[in-house]
Amino acid sequence: MALSNAEEMKSEEIEQQKFDVDKEHPYAFHVSGPRNVASPNWRDLISSSWKDGNYKRTVIACFIQAVYLLELDRQENRNAETALAPKWWIPFRYKLVEKLIDERDGSVYGAVLEWDRSAALADFVLIRPSGAPRAVLVLRGTLLNRPTIRRDIEDDLRFLTWESLKGSVRFHGALKALKTIADKYGSNNVSIAGHSLGAGFALQVGKALAKEGIFIEAHLFNPPSVSLAMSLRNIVEKAGYAWSRFMSMLPSGSENQVTTEEAVKSISLGLKQWVPNLYVNNSDYICCSYTDPEGIPEVDKENIKPSNGHLAAKLFVLSKGNQKFLDAHKLDQWWSDDLELQTAIHNSKLISRQLKSLHSLPPPQQKQFRLQ
DSSP, X not given: XXXXXXXXXXXXXXXXXXXXXXXXXXXXXXXXXXXXOOOOOGGGGTSOGGGSHHHHHHHHHHXXXXXXXXXXXXXXXXXXXXXXXXXXXXXXXXXXXXEEEETTTTEEEEEEEXXXXXXXXXXXXXXXXXXXXXXXXXXXXXXXXXXXXXXXXXXXXXXXXXXXXXXXXXXXXXXXXXHHHHHHHOGGGEEEEEETHHHHHHHHHHHHHHTTTOOOEEEXXXXXOOOHHHHHHHHHHHHHHHHHHXXXXXXXXXXXXXXXXXXXXXXXXXXXXXXXXXXXXXXXXXXXXGGSXXXXXXXXXXXXXXXXXXXXXXXXXXXXXXXXXXXXXXXXXXXXXXXXXXXXXXXXXXHHHHTHHHHTSOOOXXXXXXXX
């Protein structure tokens, strides 16, 4: 009997120590999460916090952090009581309904979160606040941990080489999940978001649905912008532009020639319906290329005017001088209290290239999406 009591006391002591460690864990919500973000309450019925861009950006970034922690919780064998991830969505009255798992290594690379009506009612929030998505698909970036590093780096190299992630099993998993919630709740009530590599997936998955006339609100934090394919394409474009300038100096024939202004205008056609939100840091070399102005090469940029007011993307730029790369690329900067963003170039050369395939399509027919 005494031995049993001793074992019980030891077990309780171990559990208490574990609780104390979790309480001060650097990724615990109360340790590293946002400080001045309120949970939904009855006031949101009058004036929704989700209508505030800063609030929306902060909450969406917290959802992405939750996906990173879902994978870390798995790696560290945390149970429901000690898991860190739920603390990053529960305060905002959302719940986890699906994990996106890479079957090759068992890692969690994404999640679907839905508005938790029961939890909201307990706080007298009778209806979902205006602007709050019914469901959000969130995708994490690269984790340099042994259980996940191989598959994460594999997709990083895939983007670096081809500037495309369509060959990845994670692309198809994310696309299927987004189609499912869009079909269930309607495209106007769902969002997709990602950080780093996850933002690359979110952009390409969102674009794939936009081609079908399904326009999903997208929030992309530190999206990758550097690839070998893009570098080679830039060389070809500059050579082609130099040749065009040379040819323009020669006597012109009777055929019609497309002017630079017309070419720039044509790039923006069809973009009004799908406008992703990009959050970039000028000191982050992975995503800083998105701030390059649109147009052709540098030599003639000053003569390019905004193209008919169309937006290729809502680009929010954070500039804090010369930052170290790791600081400029980290996710938690997007919910810091002293964050000062500038809405920068609406048409960037890179985002126009990323969305170029949408421009050549006929106007998509709005239709109800059904899974096969």
